[in-house]
């Protein structure tokens with residue numbers, strides 16, 4: 001294993017044209033952002049309100065958007081940036097996997113779910129044949145409290161949003177990636193299931209040597225889950241540190257505003273709610289609820 005940072009974002013900027021095609025106005029969606037994730041597995045949260053630039057940053061890490069300036073490296077190797085020799089797409093997909101906000105968009109309505117998992121294992125050459133791919137899929141599914149047997153032959157309509165997000169996570173785990181970039185992964189999941197997904201990230205980080213970039217507008221799950229939190233506002237990082245330090249000593253008025261937006265239980269937030277929810281997390285072997 002290399003000692004290079006899992007992810008090294010250096011002075012990255014993304015400038016969009018604002019105000020139409022012929023307008024000279026520009027917008028710094030991400031403005032001179034630098035972030036380093038050391039090699040130890042961790043959850044690194046990027047928190048901010050709508051429009052703060054979180055998704056643009058995540059999309060640059062996922063190579064879905066090109067940075068206007070700056071470089072991004074993965075395990076010491078260039079991932080994005082002008083004039084750099086980038087890591088190949090194949091290798092990139094083995095090392096970095098996305099989880100998106102809407103699990104219903106992650107799968108087609110016309111294909112059984114298992115076909116996605118098998119295809120991922122075969123395309124990324126994690127297994128040499130279909131039998132091997134099924135085994136790999138089963139391992140990934142068991143990591144999220146499911147199994148190949150339970151999902152076989154089922155379609156997206158037969159799963160709840162929470163189950164589908166678990167399936168997205170299982171698919172992301174198939175290549176045994178070093179980094180998962182999760183963009184608002186629980187915001188469309190039923191509130192009662194949110195903590196079970198959040199706890200799954202914690203468990204995967206600890207058991208599988210995977211780091212997470214967790215993008216969210218929700219400071220309370222970031223606080224519960226993260227090793228490090230950065231707060232973004234108008235494309236810039238305005239606060240950064242361990243969650244406890246940020247909450248006890250927010251340096252920016254903007255961070256305090258985000259904290260104030262969190263519903264409180266009496267005057268103490270949010271530990272009580274979160275810990276209670278964590279206790280209700282279903283165990284890994286809990287039977288899957290099927291709507292089929």
Ligand SMILES: Nc1ncnc2c1ncn2[C@@H]1O[C@H](COP(=O)(O)OP(=O)(O)OP(=O)(O)O)[C@@H](O)[C@H]1O
Pocket residue numbers: 016017027028029048049050051052053054055056057217
């Ligand atoms: N393709 C684009 N063209 C022009 N402007 C864009 C584009 N994508 C994003 N923006 C603008 O960049 C800014 C940052 O957007 P971004 O989606 O990164 O923010 P965000 O914090 O993720 O917000 P949300 O949570 O609503 O997705 C916003 O002002 C947005 O309107």
